[in-house]
Amino acid sequence: MADHEKLLLALAVGESQQALLDQLVQGSARALTGVTLWRQEEGTLALQCWSGTSHDEGNPVPLPGAPNYQLGWTPDAPLPTSVQAMLGLRLLYLDALHEKLHLNDQLSILHHAALIDPLTGLENRRAFDTHLEEVETAREDYVVVFIDLNGFKALNDKFGHALGDSLLRGYGVWLSRVTHEHAQVYRLGGDEFVVLMRHTPMSPEAFHIWALDRLQVPFVDGVSAAIGIAWRHECDSVRALLSLADERMYAAKKAELSAPDMMHRRRFRDLR
Numbered sequence: 001m002a003d004h005e006k007l008l009l010a011l012a013v014g015e016s017q018q019a020l021l022d023q024l025v026q027g028s029a030r031a032l033t034g035v036t037l038w039r040q041e042e043g044t045l046a047l048q049c050w051s052g053t054s055h056d057e058g059n060p061v062p063l064p065g066a067p068n069y070q071l072g073w074t075p076d077a078p079l080p081t082s083v084q085a086m087l088g089l090r091l092l093y094l095d096a097l098h099e100k101l102h103l104n105d106q107l108s109i110l111h112h113a114a115l116i117d118p119l120t121g122l123e124n125r126r127a128f129d130t131h132l133e134e135v136e137t138a139r140e141d142y143v144v145v146f147i148d149l150n151g152f153k154a155l156n157d158k159f160g161h162a163l164g165d166s167l168l169r170g171y172g173v174w175l176s177r178v179t180h181e182h183a184q185v186y187r188l189g190g191d192e193f194v195v196l197m198r199h200t201p202m203s204p205e206a207f208h209i210w211a212l213d214r215l216q217v218p219f220v221d222g223v224s225a226a227i228g229i230a231w232r233h234e235c236d237s238v239r240a241l242l243s244l245a246d247e248r249m250y251a252a253k254k255a256e257l258s259a260p261d262m263m264h265r266r267r268f269r270d271l272r
Helices: 002-010 017-026 080-115 124-137 152-159 161-182 204-214 238-258
Strands: 036-039 044-051 061-063 066-074 143-150 184-189 192-197 224-231
Touching: 002 017, 002 080, 017 036, 017 044, 017 080, 017 124, 017 143, 044 066, 061 080, 066 080, 124 184, 124 192, 143 204, 143 238, 152 161, 161 184, 204 224, 224 238
Parallel strands: none
Antiparallel strands: 036 044, 036 066, 061 066, 143 192, 143 224, 184 192
């Protein structure tokens, strides 16, 4: 195969601008001692990279098919148009690949942001709906715990949103800590949270006792968690399951508000 054809093939698979210029110098059978690559950016020529003896090679000329790029080389001798065209095409391909990777990164960031509650860093309602659909499709038994904070509005109104936000963040950290790897914790909005546990190492009765104890608010007087628990095997549909957990949570909230003196701090136990 001729050296010219080998050079064209090498340029066709170059993985970076620098690799392309290095290949030009190395594959030109010493016809080129140095090359520079420039890019037109907002009316100004910006040096991209260089290879060979120096970075001050010849007067740059536009590359065929890639007018934003210009190439300078030494010695001042004709460079085959086919080589210039292949270089231009590969540069355009690398630009498109870079843009694709950049857009993929941006999409990943946006996708992540769409599933995360910005205040607490917990996953949000959209993430909860997605994960609930996954466990439902897998036909796993699971438990849903709805949580609403009693006394939060009064605290927020009295001491301000900064303290209220701090409480929500702290409680989110607490829920994540006490559930460990056994569950996923979400903030639905306001002072509403939900815990989704796919595999629990305890019976429903033991889990109920554990949840009422461990999922309470441990660090702020006057604020407590109204908790509603529902298991998948209790209901015929997901809609009924969520409705049951919601009903039980509001029943607990109503009972606590009607008998506030019945509140007491429970002993904390680890989830095993």
